[in-house]
Amino acid sequence: MRSLLQFAALVAASLAIAVTCALSGASYYYSSQHGQGCSSCHEMAVYGAGMHGSAHRNGTCLDCHEASLATKLRHIRVHLTRTWPETIRLRESDVFAMTPNCQKCHQQEYASWHAGPHAATYTQIFTNAGQNSRQHLMDDCLRCHGAHFNGAVRDLVQPQNEQGPWRLVRSDLANQPTIPCQACHQVHSHGTPQTRPAARISVGDEPIPDSLAFYDRREGEHFAVAALALPVLHEGARMVSVSPDPRSALCYQCHAPRPPDTGTPAALNGWGSQAGSGDDRTPTGVHEGLSCLSCHGGHNQNARASCKNCHPRMSNCGLDVEKMDTTYADAKSPHNIHWAHCEDCHQHGIPARENAPASPLHGALAGN
Amino acid sequence: MSSRGKTGTLTRRQLLSGAALGGVSLTIGCRLGRSSAWEFLSDEQARTLAALCDQVVPADDFPSASQAGVLDYIDRQLARVYRRHRAAYSDGLVRLDTLSRTRFGRGIAALSVDLQFQAVTAFAEQDKSFFELVRNHTLxxxxxxxxxxxxxxxxxxxxxxxxxxxxxxxxxxDLTKGSTS
Structure with missing residues (x-):
C-alpha cells in the first residue's frame, strides 16, 4: 500500500514538473525571437510574417497580445486538434486586452483618444435614451460602434424597443470602448518603424500612418486607407470638391452620407448623395475641399484652435473668425462651420475681389 | 538510494528526469514538425501553383492572382471544404511540373513569364479537368x-x-418620422 502511494505521488510530481517545464518553457520559447516561436506553428506563420513586415516589427507578440495560461492552453488545444478557423481573428476579449498595451508605447495618442468622443463606452452608446427612443437599435449600429463585438445587437442590449429602459445584456462590456484602437489601426499592416527625419525641419506632407485602416465587421478584416473609397457628393446638382486626403476615407466609413430621401429634389432630379446628409460632414462653401484632418485631431477629434492653422488672427473684414456667427463659436449658431457659405455673412451680396480674378468656386456658389 | 531501481524498473530520479525532459521536449516539439507556411501545400507545390494561377490572372495595373492571396484561399480551402480535391492538386501539380521540365528543362516556377504561358497553354490542353479546377478556384x-x-x-x-x-x-x-420598419 505504501509503495502504491509512493508511486502515485511520484507520478503526480512528475506530471507537475512536466507541466511546469512545458508551460514555462513554452512561455519563454513563444515570447522570444520577436514572435518567431509563435510563427513556428504554421497556422500563425502568415500573421507572424505580417508583424515582421510592419512598423511594429521590433516588438514581440506578447507586447500586444494577452497570453494567460488559459489562452496558451486554448492555443495548444486548437493547434493539436487542428481546429483553427479559416482566418484567425481577434476576439472581442483579445481586443480589449490589447488596448491598454497600445497605451504602453503610444501614451500621448491614447490619452488623446481617451479624452475624445471615440472612447465612448458600450453603456454610453447603447443605453443612450435620447438615441434609442428616436431610432431602432439595429445590427448596423455595430458597423461603427462595437465592431469587434461577437454577436448581434440583441445579444448586447435589451429591450429591443424604443421605450426602454435599456440595459446591457453583456454587463462586462459596460466600460469597454466601442471604438478601440483596432477599429482604425491595423497593427500588422505593412510599414516601417518611425525614424528621425533627415532634415531637422520637415517640409513634406504629414506622413500617413501605415497602420491606418478600417475594421470591416462583415469581413472581419482591416482595409487600408489607400484601399478605401472617397464619396462622390453633391450640393444640389453641383458636385462638391472632396478632399483627396486618404485619411478622410477612413472617417467616411462611419460619417457617411445617405442616398437622397424619397421625394426630395435630390432624389427627384437624380443628383446623388448630398453633402451633409446622414452623418456626413463634408465641408462645402468657404471650407470646401478641406480634409476632416485639416481641422480635427486624429485621436480626439478636437478642432480647438484649428482656425488659426489657416486664418490670420483677423479676417480680411477685420473680424475675428473664431468669433463669427458659426457653430465654431456657438453650437447653436444657424451657420454650421462645415458648410458656411460666403453669403451667410455677406447677406447683402458678396463683394468682388480687388485685383484678383473671380474664383471659380465663387462662381459655382453664386450659381446655386 | 542507488541510481538503479530495486526491481529494475524506473527509479524516482529517472522518473523525475524523464518528466522534466518530456516537458522540454513538448515545448520544442513543434519546431520539429513541418515548417511550411501553408496548411496543405508544400513550398514547392505553392511555387508551382502560383505560376499556374498567375497565368490565369496575371498582374497588370492590379495584382496577379498570387499577389492577391489566391494561394492562401486555395490552401485554406484544401485544408477544409475542398479536402476532396487534395489528391487532384497533389497529382496535377506534379504533372504540370513534369510537363514543364520535359518541354523547357525546368520547373514552371523557374520559367520566364512567356514560357510559363506556353507551358500552361499546353497543360490546359493536356490536362483539361485539373486546369479547369484550378482556374475555377483561382477565380x-x-x-x-x-x-x-x-x-x-x-x-x-x-x-x-x-x-x-x-x-x-x-x-x-428614424422613429420621429413615423417609420415602423
Missing part, C-alpha cells in the same frame, strides 16, 4: 470575399469599380 479566390483568404484588400472589387467597404450612411429608421 473564386480572386473575386470572392476577402474573409476566405483571397481578394486581398478587396482588390478585384476595386478593379471592377466597387467600393469596398461601401460608403453607406446608417439605415434611416
Amino acid at each position: 473564386e479566390g480572386y473575386y470572392g470575399s476577402p474573409r476566405h483568404g483571397g481578394n486581398r484588400d478587396a482588390v478585384s472589387w476595386r478593379m471592377l469599380g466597387l467600393a469596398e467597404p461601401p460608403i453607406r450612411g446608417r439605415a434611416p429608421y
Whole structure:
C-alpha cells in the first residue's frame, strides 16, 4: 500500500514538473525571437510574417497580445486538434486586452483618444435614451460602434424597443470602448518603424500612418486607407470638391452620407448623395475641399484652435473668425462651420475681389 | 538510494528526469514538425501553383492572382471544404511540373513569364479537368470575399469599380418620422 502511494505521488510530481517545464518553457520559447516561436506553428506563420513586415516589427507578440495560461492552453488545444478557423481573428476579449498595451508605447495618442468622443463606452452608446427612443437599435449600429463585438445587437442590449429602459445584456462590456484602437489601426499592416527625419525641419506632407485602416465587421478584416473609397457628393446638382486626403476615407466609413430621401429634389432630379446628409460632414462653401484632418485631431477629434492653422488672427473684414456667427463659436449658431457659405455673412451680396480674378468656386456658389 | 531501481524498473530520479525532459521536449516539439507556411501545400507545390494561377490572372495595373492571396484561399480551402480535391492538386501539380521540365528543362516556377504561358497553354490542353479546377478556384479566390483568404484588400472589387467597404450612411429608421420598419 505504501509503495502504491509512493508511486502515485511520484507520478503526480512528475506530471507537475512536466507541466511546469512545458508551460514555462513554452512561455519563454513563444515570447522570444520577436514572435518567431509563435510563427513556428504554421497556422500563425502568415500573421507572424505580417508583424515582421510592419512598423511594429521590433516588438514581440506578447507586447500586444494577452497570453494567460488559459489562452496558451486554448492555443495548444486548437493547434493539436487542428481546429483553427479559416482566418484567425481577434476576439472581442483579445481586443480589449490589447488596448491598454497600445497605451504602453503610444501614451500621448491614447490619452488623446481617451479624452475624445471615440472612447465612448458600450453603456454610453447603447443605453443612450435620447438615441434609442428616436431610432431602432439595429445590427448596423455595430458597423461603427462595437465592431469587434461577437454577436448581434440583441445579444448586447435589451429591450429591443424604443421605450426602454435599456440595459446591457453583456454587463462586462459596460466600460469597454466601442471604438478601440483596432477599429482604425491595423497593427500588422505593412510599414516601417518611425525614424528621425533627415532634415531637422520637415517640409513634406504629414506622413500617413501605415497602420491606418478600417475594421470591416462583415469581413472581419482591416482595409487600408489607400484601399478605401472617397464619396462622390453633391450640393444640389453641383458636385462638391472632396478632399483627396486618404485619411478622410477612413472617417467616411462611419460619417457617411445617405442616398437622397424619397421625394426630395435630390432624389427627384437624380443628383446623388448630398453633402451633409446622414452623418456626413463634408465641408462645402468657404471650407470646401478641406480634409476632416485639416481641422480635427486624429485621436480626439478636437478642432480647438484649428482656425488659426489657416486664418490670420483677423479676417480680411477685420473680424475675428473664431468669433463669427458659426457653430465654431456657438453650437447653436444657424451657420454650421462645415458648410458656411460666403453669403451667410455677406447677406447683402458678396463683394468682388480687388485685383484678383473671380474664383471659380465663387462662381459655382453664386450659381446655386 | 542507488541510481538503479530495486526491481529494475524506473527509479524516482529517472522518473523525475524523464518528466522534466518530456516537458522540454513538448515545448520544442513543434519546431520539429513541418515548417511550411501553408496548411496543405508544400513550398514547392505553392511555387508551382502560383505560376499556374498567375497565368490565369496575371498582374497588370492590379495584382496577379498570387499577389492577391489566391494561394492562401486555395490552401485554406484544401485544408477544409475542398479536402476532396487534395489528391487532384497533389497529382496535377506534379504533372504540370513534369510537363514543364520535359518541354523547357525546368520547373514552371523557374520559367520566364512567356514560357510559363506556353507551358500552361499546353497543360490546359493536356490536362483539361485539373486546369479547369484550378482556374475555377483561382477565380473564386480572386473575386470572392476577402474573409476566405483571397481578394486581398478587396482588390478585384476595386478593379471592377466597387467600393469596398461601401460608403453607406446608417439605415434611416428614424422613429420621429413615423417609420415602423
